[in-house]
Amino acid sequence: MVEPLVEPLLAVDTVSRRFGGLLAVDGASLSARPARITALIGPNGAGKTTLFALISGFLKPSGGRICYDGADVTGEPPHRLARRGIARTFQIVQPFAGLSVRDNILVGAHLRHRARAEALAVAERVGHDVGLHDRLDRPANTLTVAGRKRLELARALATEPRLLLLDEVLAGLNPSEIRDVVPVIRALAARGIAVLMIEHVMQAVMSLAADVFVLAGGRIIAEGGPAAIATNPAVVEAYLGHGAATKVGGARG
């Protein structure tokens, strides 16, 4: 099936980030398109979360350019990027622990709705969308891990983003919880949102993502459709170690 290629909403162009002597992200380029799910995968320590922090403005790149919606947004602070329509979740969930679930979502909803009644209505609807409707009045710190992940997602969605960065929203969930969340993410892309997700749960990546970028040692070592990525020798080596591709290939052959 040939899909019509839409202009990328996000274009990361040879971006680097150095921490002292460590080059955490080394000339990485990737793009994300509206109404598609793009996955960013890679072994631990590859620099995925750092790359997310660069895109969402929490870190400034040491080099390279980040374009969003045709504008150069390199180095803009997070709140301004959020206003432009970039939302993110955190790998380590960051709830407003002392507030209720509803008030957590309300913070995000207020970005586009000044009036309290409107923002509350948005919070209610988003809470419903992610399946938190029965827990809206509970304190956020009473939620389970799965609940907190949903809350991360809900808050980000309440800002009505056009680009959504999901940092391991499925990590720590059991298979039945993953089955619950996957359709939620798919629905977001169907709504036209460009979804860029970091994910270790490969099954989910394979079933969700249209495009996959593989980051290892701070560099993008492969990109393409999920099926091509799974058999790419460079990717197998990055995950399993040098020489693994031939061993795996040999065993298969």
Add this chain to the structure above:
Amino acid sequence: MKALLPIAGVVAVLAAVPLVVHSNVVLNFLVVTLMIALVGQGWNMLGGYGGQYSFGHAAFFGTGAYTTAILQVHYGVNAWIGFAAGIAAGAAAGAIVGALAFRAGLRSSYFALVTLAVAEVLRILASVAPITGAGVGLLLKLDVRAQSFQFQSRTAFYFVILALLAVSLVITRLLEQSRFGVWLIAVRENEDAAMALGVDTFAVKLGAMTLSAAITAAAGCFYVQYFLFVDSGIAYGTWISIEALLTPIIGGVGTVFGALLGALVVKSLGEGAKLVAGDVPGLDLMIYGAVLIAVIRFAPRGLVGTVADAHGRIRRRFATAPAATGEAVRG
């Protein structure tokens, strides 16, 4: 409007007090207590709702007090205009300190230390500068007329400070219901998460600090009109910084009535101790310390917070019985 009903009720009760009580001692006690509540209410705006604990709110109390005193003593400016100027000067001081501290990214104890240092520097400057009366202080001319913001009766002063406090309570309540307030609380709870949701955390903290300083400065201006005297130890002394944070912490940080309740409790205990033990120097401070330790140990969310928690627990116990079983099924 419904949200303001509790405030109307509390203010009405306080307004009825002078109808029953005519003792000057009691009225004086209440005037000072409400003034401290106003100081605490200012602190609560930044510390309670924004999570930025200032140890130097004396900087704003004193700036308000000195501004109106200097304008009246040295320049013959009308007291009410001086009052407005004092509030504006306090707000400006808050904005300047806030801009510097927050731009530098100071958080928690670093922010507390910088505010403490600012207040101390101002105290030392005021104790040597001629314009502040240096070590002698400034004495306002007695001129008992309403247009000079001076009243014969304590009752009149009581109504003035009650009105100021009422305004601050309403501002606090409206803040809670506003987008700015929601963002401010988000900053308190988790700054990174707030940023990711589009909150300009610098602007929000700066706004809160400006408002907070303005309210505390209003109390400083009132102090000058009430006692007609100010010196560096009163205006910029540590005592007022301590009372500013003590009252809302004891009453309940980040609540509308926390500072008022805290001021009533703290001041009653202080006066009560004086009645029992005589005027032992430092006794009130020892009592404050003991109460503070007790509150932090047993009621970390303050008196209002503890009552609200208990209420919430009871309500949830009744409300979530069916929801809890639903959770078990899903799990």
